[in-house]
Amino acid sequence: MWAVPLVMDALVEISPEAADWAAPYGDDVERAWRDCPQGTWLLALAVKVDVGSVGELIGAAADCVRLTFERIPKAAEALETSLTQLESCARGDLPIASLEPQQEWGLGWLKADRELPRLVFRAMLMVREALVTADSSRLHEVPMCISDAMVTLAAREQTDELHRELEQSPLASLGGPPVAAAPFVDAAGPDALTLSPMIHAPLYHEWQRRCAEAVRKRIIWSHAMRS
Numbered sequence: 001m002w003a004v005p006l007v008m009d010a011l012v013e014i015s016p017e018a019a020d021w022a023a024p025y026g027d028d029v030e031r032a033w034r035d036c037p038q039g040t041w042l043l044a045l046a047v048k049v050d051v052g053s054v055g056e057l058i059g060a061a062a063d064c065v066r067l068t069f070e071r072i073p074k075a076a077e078a079l080e081t082s083l084t085q086l087e088s089c090a091r092g093d094l095p096i097a098s099l100e101p102q103q104e105w106g107l108g109w110l111k112a113d114r115e116l117p118r119l120v121f122r123a124m125l126m127v128r129e130a131l132v133t134a135d136s137s138r139l140h141e142v143p144m145c146i147s148d149a150m151v152t153l154a155a156r157e158q159t160d161e162l163h164r165e166l167e168q169s170p171l172a173s174l175g176g177p178p179v180a181a182a183p184f185v186d187a188a189g190p191d192a193l194t195l196s197p198m199i200h201a202p203l204y205h206e207w208q209r210r211c212a213e214a215v216r217k218r219i220i221w222s223h224a225m226r227s
Contacts, residue, residue: 010048033221039211040143047139052219057136058090063214071153119149154203
């Protein structure tokens with residue numbers, strides 16, 4: 001088993017909040033792994049302390065990325081095709097040479113959905129790079145990209161819901177300037193967000209819970225950590 005201080009140091013680097021959450025578990029890292037509600041913390045920890053094989057880590061990252069597809073339905077089919085191809089290569093079912101050139105790989109997604117969050121695209125490219133190079137360290141930014149993409153998509157959904165409520169409000173018939181309905185989206189673009197207001201959104205927490213389940217399904221701590 002890995003030394004507990006190594007795991008705790010890794011958690012501090014991932015997020016002080018993650019380290020604070022895990023502290024009450026003491027030396028029982030395996031139980032903390034089972035109970036952790038944040039899938040992106042688990043994925044980041046697995047990559048940082050090199051838990052599991054490159055194929056298992058790629059599979060876990062792919063499953064977490066896949067959860068974002070539900071909120072970008074126009075691009076979901078193209079994204080799923082690309083992700084399935086990556087997983088097939090990671091399992092050895094397809095040769096890596098069969099992957100489409102990187103320049104063409106994302107073109108179908110962007111044509112399908114121009115609002116596709118850049119963070120999803122970036123995470124997919126990093127998963128691809130880890131596969132091509134057989135280097136799981138290439139995945140180290142994937143958890144943050146996924147987390148931020150979840151926030152971006154949750155903010156988009158919340159903004160759309162607020163717009164619908166405003167349109168149905170009796171105030172809408174009075175005219176006047178439009179009400180600002182996207183307080184979480186920075187003017188720099190849809191992915192440049194002030195994250196803190198969205199971190200407590202139910203959709204974000206549900207995504208993280210499902211992401212955690214996906215990582216634990218791919219990587220069983222007690223098995224992966226045995227020497």
